[in-house]
Amino acid sequence: MTATNETIENLTQWEYLALNSELNVADGHARQALTDGQTKIVDQLPQLFAEGEQRPVELIEREAHQAYFTLLGQHGYPTAPGRVLSCYSSSVAMEILSRALAGSVDTVALVHPTFDNIADLLRGNGLRLVPVEEEPLHHEDLPDSLLTEVGCVFVTTPNNPTGTVLAEERLRRIAEQCAEHDVVLALDTSFRGFDPRAHYDHYAVLEASGCRWVVIEDTGKLWPTLDLKAGLLVFSERVGLPVEKIYSDILLGVSPLILALIREFSLDAAAGGLADLHEFIAGNRALVRAKLAGLPGVECPDPDSRSSVERVRFSERIGVEVWNELQRHNVYALPCEKFHWDDPTEGQHMIRIALARSAGPLAASVDVLRSVLEAR
Template sequence: MNVVPVNEAVSTETADDSRIDGNLTQLEYLALNSDFNLSDGHARQELTPGQGKMVGELPRLWAEAVVRPVEEIERESHRAFFHLLGQHSYPGADGRVLACYSSSVAMEIFARALVTEADAIALVHPTFDNIPDILRGVGLRLVPLEEDVLHGGDVPAELLGSVGAIFVTTPNNPTGRVLSRERLVRLAEQCAEHGVVLALDTCFRGFDEAGQYDHYEVLEASGCRWVVIEDTGKLWPTLELKIGWLVRSANVGLPLAKVYSDILLGVSPLVMLMVKRLSEDAADGGLRDLHEFIATNRALVRANLHDVPGLTFVDPDSRVSVERIHLGDRSAMDVWAALREHNVYLLPCGRFHWADPSEGDRMLRIALSRSPASVDVATRALRSVLMGD
């Protein structure tokens, strides 16, 4: 079967377009109109009653956003969000928190600033492929930092000496692994010793309490140069209305504010007020309910697939809103193509393994921030495909 470039496949349905050679976001794009899109990791479940109440308040929030100072709204918004997730030491009072349209925009700003002083960066492996794509896109050379090395002890001195920064996703997407407080303390110390910038992507922090210790307390005490990217978009089904926060140390020494001003002026104060209200609702029990919702959908996936021969669940302790499965000797792209015939979309994992895609060729990722009915139908279809029914 021929491989069709995504830019052709998106616009033209052909007999050959079930096999796609594209990045993960392009594959996710193909799934957007499906009722059984378990592809992208964005929140697409139904609104809870508390979230629905916030939607009902939008006219009032709009009127409030029109008259109040933007700086005041922004300060209240990031305080509510960061405190919800245990980040009480974040530097919210001295202009070191920049609001972006998304975490990808924040990442682009960081990459463009970093390349002014460095030509190489160590990146956790595996992780979502738009991160290496963005970093490579500004001309940075990527050095793989395997998860087992990252979590197992000190990062090798020779690696630290060869790069200008280390980039870690915690909790990681797709594995769900969380950098412990102990490991963050030591990693920050090593980065300070070598003059290396430590960058953290914490976009899935809200799903795992193990990742909600106060990272900023650790980072500020370490003296290292650091950047953290936070994200509201994975938690709440807000139709892509979200904020990516770009937070930096006082001594980071990178032109982040200048690059930020090259790209945007700021985000909508209406979205900031939405994030504030959603954070307050989450603090009032909504976050606990979200954890239970994701756990229920994960259990549903495992129940529907538990007896499929050769299939294993790769991340048994994961708490994030995605679930990986290993297909045994089956090709993930073959299964993806077969599922597409049923209008069901999961995500093949090859490109998560950006330094060696073959490592993910027999794995699929299932998004769990969906209605239980969609998860049930999609995983039953997957079971049928795998069992040859």
């Protein structure tokens, strides 16, 4: 792909430009070094490959789902056949959901801001979007006027890029409102693994509410598996959408090798690896904040975030301009305008830094960022 900042149309194109740089702090995928426990799993790849050849895919998939959902506290996830669909990525799961919605829904209420490919995929399937600002979403009932206008409410939790988590009582209330108005409630929980506040059992809450619901999970943000991952598309029994049919139009299933890898990484995380990851991300966040401390007009606007990304806001600089200066030093971060899919001006004074990186390259990247900001 050849692109410049003048021709880039979405966040993924910005991320693509960074893939070959050692100082890539743009995309939210895990790119830190493997832990000792994870290295042992990678060393077992020949055995996992053989297992994928010899055992039924259904059994490996069931084990992977159980290990992953249990790790993150989602004990109420549906175990009936066909209720958890394994996809190549969360974006593929999002495309399936978007197509399924388009058959019976005209308008979707989408949290604002959030990662722009959600908005792009929904719009690309002919759906009209209504923004739901993050602050009132977490503190107030959804207006009846909104719920009579839309066929689906879509929330990202923890949100990307803010890290804001939808609390259990808020999820319960929103689900109850969606049930009252027969509106589908969709959640993208791709960053759930980083924040224990998002580990309450969402599926138990959703099922108790009686609403029609869909959840997208993602294993790709947690572990440095070279993008060997799965997006999981989970839905309620009476969701009333052709999810399974559209899934079958797009793919047959995910490789049993990848599913076995997810199972093993989940088990390693449950044995202490997840706590170590939380400590690692917290240390990298502290590193970023310390290196930028004291710069006039520079702040990190998400003090409570535990996600694997960190926004940096500038009172006097434009994010794209900062990006231009950084890339001259082969450093790539992510301008935040396009997260604000309904009003890009709201994000124009920010960039997002990925924290799932080894400390050395991350520190070098932030040192360059500080020098760029000091030079102005």
